Amino acid sequence: xxxxxxxxxxxxxxxxxxxxxxxxxxxxxxxxxxxxxxxxxxxxxxxxxxxxxxxxxxxxxxxxxxxxxxxxxxxxxxxxxxxxxxxxxxxxxxxxxxxxxxxxxxxxxxxxxxxxxxxxxxxxxxxxxxxxxxxxxxxxxxxxxxxxxxxxxxxxxxxxxxxxxxxxxxxxxxxxxxxxxxxxxxxxxxxxxxxxxxxxxxxxxxxxxxxxxxxxxxxxxxxxxxxxxxxxxxxxxxxxxxxxxxxxxxxxxxxxxxxxxxxxxxxxxxxxxxxxxxxxxxxxxxxxxxxxxxxxxxxxxxxxxxxxxxxxxxxxxxxx
Numbered sequence: 001x002x003x004x005x006x007x008x009x010x011x012x013x014x015x016x017x018x019x020x021x022x023x024x025x026x027x028x029x030x031x032x033x034x035x036x037x038x039x040x041x042x043x044x045x046x047x048x049x050x051x052x053x054x055x056x057x058x059x060x061x062x063x064x065x066x067x068x069x070x071x072x073x074x075x076x077x078x079x080x081x082x083x084x085x086x087x088x089x090x091x092x093x094x095x096x097x098x099x100x101x102x103x104x105x106x107x108x109x110x111x112x113x114x115x116x117x118x119x120x121x122x123x124x125x126x127x128x129x130x131x132x133x134x135x136x137x138x139x140x141x142x143x144x145x146x147x148x149x150x151x152x153x154x155x156x157x158x159x160x161x162x163x164x165x166x167x168x169x170x171x172x173x174x175x176x177x178x179x180x181x182x183x184x185x186x187x188x189x190x191x192x193x194x195x196x197x198x199x200x201x202x203x204x205x206x207x208x209x210x211x212x213x214x215x216x217x218x219x220x221x222x223x224x225x226x227x228x229x230x231x232x233x234x235x236x237x238x239x240x241x242x243x244x245x246x247x248x249x250x251x252x253x254x255x256x257x258x259x260x261x262x263x264x265x266x267x268x269x270x271x272x273x274x275x276x277x278x279x280x281x282x283x284x285x286x287x288x289x290x291x292x293x294x295x296x297x298x299x300x301x302x303x304x305x306x307x308x309x310x311x312x313x314x315x316x317x318x319x320x
Contacts, residue, residue: 011054012235013188014309015228017221017285018042018059019240022302023098030063032098039102042239045305047110054188056231057099057116058224061091061199065217068094069140084139084170085202085213092120092198099195116193122179122211123201123218123226129173137172137217138162171216175200175223179211181230188231197223221285229292236289237309238282239302245283245315247273259316262290286317 022042023035049055065087072081082090096118103116135158143151143159148166151157160169178184178197187194200218204211221238228236242249244256247268260268265287274280286297300307300314308314 011052013054013056013231013233014049014235014237015056015058015224015231015233016046016049016309017224017236017238018057019238019302020060020062021241022059022239023095024063025241030067035095035098036102039098040105042302043099043103043106045302046239046309047106047112048306049309050114050193051110051112055193056184056188056227056233057193057195058197058220058227059095059099059195059199060220061088061095064094065091065199066140073141083213084215084217085204088199088202088217089120092118092202095198096120096195103193103195114191114193116195117187119180119183119187119194119196121184121196121198121201122204122213123175123197123223124177124179124211125173125203125205125214125216125218126176127205127207127214129171131171131173131216135169135171136160137170138167139170139217140168142167171214172219173203173216175203175218175226178223178227178230179204181227184227185231197227219281219285221282222288225285225289225292225297228289228294232293233289234295235309236286236294236297237305238286238297238299239305239308240282240299241301242279243301243304243313245274245279245299249275249279257315259318260286261318261320262287263320265317290317290319 023038028034068087068090100116138160142165144165148159152159157168159166184194184196200220200223203214203216203218205214225236246254246256248254265283274283282299286299289297297317298308298314304313
């Protein structure tokens with residue numbers, strides 16, 4: 001039975017940010033078929049919401065853009081490798097195809113009338129963002145001492161030492177604006193399911209009235225928050241592989257949180273209760289959305305998506 005909103009019913013506008021497990025889990029092979037399978041599972045978890053409300057899907061791209069960079073490295077004696085921002089654009093197209101194939105399967109099985117459309121999306125960043133002075137985000141392959149020195153001297157890369165070797169580190173500036181915001185709104189108003197802002201969007205700066213790509217990566221949850229605010233979404237949902245936001249996660253005194261106010265969230269962040277590269281940016285994204293006027297943000301498990309979106313599980317973020 002097809003689920004549709006009733007005539008004249010006011011739809012809820014929701015931005016749903018898929019976590020990395022929507023396409024790949026830690027032990028998965030990174031082949032195309034596996035990613036379609038995972039994306040199918042993700043859409044199968046939220047198809048009722050897609051049918052009933054105005055939904056925008058965003059997603060990460062970490063493993064996919066990493067694989068593109070590895071292919072660049074392997075074939076560096078062939079055609080010149082593309083810059084990082086272009087690799088991000090490539091990953092948006094790749095993941096877009098995966099998402100469309102998976103969604104079409106769910107759409108046909110459930111009888112959903114809504115079509116999906118993928119938009120290659122850019123995010124404007126500030127060229128003066130301090131992230132450009134202090135690159136911290138590791139990307140791509142692990143290099144030997146000798147190769148790392150060569151890349152620093154020849155390409156001007158910044159490198160960071162890890163247990164396995166050297167990795168390139170790049171800036172991760174804050175996303176200020178989603179360039180394709182009006183396109184995405186138009187798609188929503190026309191009854192489509194927009195899939196956009198992949199990997200946080202392609203980072204671009206304004207220069208001489210032109211938008212130019214820069215080699216950086218953008219946090220996808222922060223970009224999803226900026227998008228959600230800019231299209232005046234009612235709700236931001238970050239669906240990941242944990243049931244709740246925890247303080248002191250993985251420690252004997254860990255505690256699951258069912259609701260966080262703005263004041264509480266800022267206090268937790270100031271005390272370093274969340275993982276820097278994992279939960280912290282998700283919490284910051286949720287708090288930013290509420291601060292900018294959003295009604296509600298939720299973080300929870302993709303496998304329990306309907307309950308998370310209805311407030312029955314996961315962690316809710318509210319103003320007070």
